[in-house]
Amino acid sequence: MFPPRFEYVRVRSVAEAVEALTASLEGRVLAGGQSLLPLLRSHRVFADVLVDLGGVAELRGVRDEGDALWVGALTTHHEVACDPLVRVHCPLLARAAEAVADPAVRRRGTVGGALSYAAPAGDLPVAVVALGAECRVTGPDGERGVPASQFFVGEGATAMGPNEVLTGVRVPKWPGWSFHYERFSPAGRSWALTAAVAGVRPEDGRLAAARVVLGNLAPTPLRAPSVEAACAGLPVRASLMRTAARAVEADAAQGGRTVDDAEHRRGLARILAGRALIAAAGA
Structure with missing residues (x-):
């Protein structure tokens, strides 16, 4: 067609x-x-x-801005996955970029395209929300920053106006934190049926704080405050983090998206969130 x-x-x-x-x-x-x-x-x-936008050179590449990295909208998934600055300071972003589709798509597809088209099954949206990134947008009234948590407003929809352009994303470095990404793809498919990002800040053998974001359970990446609260203060032990991940059920119920396999996805999200927490904490 x-x-x-x-x-x-x-x-x-x-x-x-x-x-x-x-x-x-x-x-x-x-x-x-x-x-x-x-x-x-x-x-x-x-x-x-x-x-x-292919001729706009200023929208390509990664640069260090001190407490954050700037990733231009035309930077490809392959470039993000291989970039030494990203791999050192934002390894979660590199892992999410590595998970996108297949090598051919990763060498052509861009960060800006993936974020602008806001697919619920996308790998990058859930990562940038978990990392507290800021999306930079330019329109007739100039440039503005939109927190990633507010950038995605529905399935395939963002906070950008029809005459605005996503120029890049600013990703904090999160010193003292460790993040991990888990996803499940159906056989023969490249997209994630369900995904989970977990970030933890260990302190004296306990989880001082946690961040958990779920992918493809809702029209937009879904923060999991119940899981985060259940993790607070836990000793770094795998069994306890698996138990904390059960709180996904409460968070998933707030997703506002009805699909035929919703119960199956919630079960997957619980397992993936537990795995991500354990890997992030090194338990």
């Missing part, structure tokens, strides 16, 4: 991209194309103008 006709515009700056989107009726941003092009071909989205 072929998409309807559209105008193609290759821009050289973020300002040109915003201008082109503002002048369009249904403009779409093209980064790596791994999310957008299948949607266009299947007629699930439409565009009168396709704005290609």
Whole structure:
């Protein structure tokens, strides 16, 4: 199936991209194309103008900003997974990027595309929420920052306006914390049926604090405060963390998404959250 006709515009700056989107009726941003092009071909989205960001060099790469890393929107999943700064300071992000689809998609698909198309089964959205990242967005009124926890507002929907562009994401380094990502994919599929990120801050043999975020249980990444509360103060022992992970049931019930296999997914989330906690704590 072929998409309807559209105008193609290759821009050289973020300002040109915003201008082109503002002048369009249904403009779409093209980064790596791994999310957008299948949607266009299947007629699930439409565009009168396709704005290609490929020529905007400033949106590529990773840089160290002291207490955080900046990851440009056009940085590919492969580049993120292999980047030495990411692997040292934000290894969770590298692990999530490594999990995306297959090698061909990882070499073409971009961070900005994955976040902008906000698929519930995506690997990067759950990671950036767990890491407390900030998404940087530019539009006609200038640049603004959106916390990742507020960036995803529904299945395939974000807090960006129709004439705004995601330029990158700022990811804190989290000294003293350890994070781990677990996911389950059905046989023959590359996407995660359910996923869990756990981050812990051990102190004197106990969990001083924990962060847990669940993927594909809700339209957006789901924070698990019940699990986090159950972990607080626990001795670093695998059996206790598996028990704490049972609180996933309470958090998953708040997800607001009804699917046929919801009970199965909640069970998977409990197991994955337990595994992620144990791995993050090194128990």
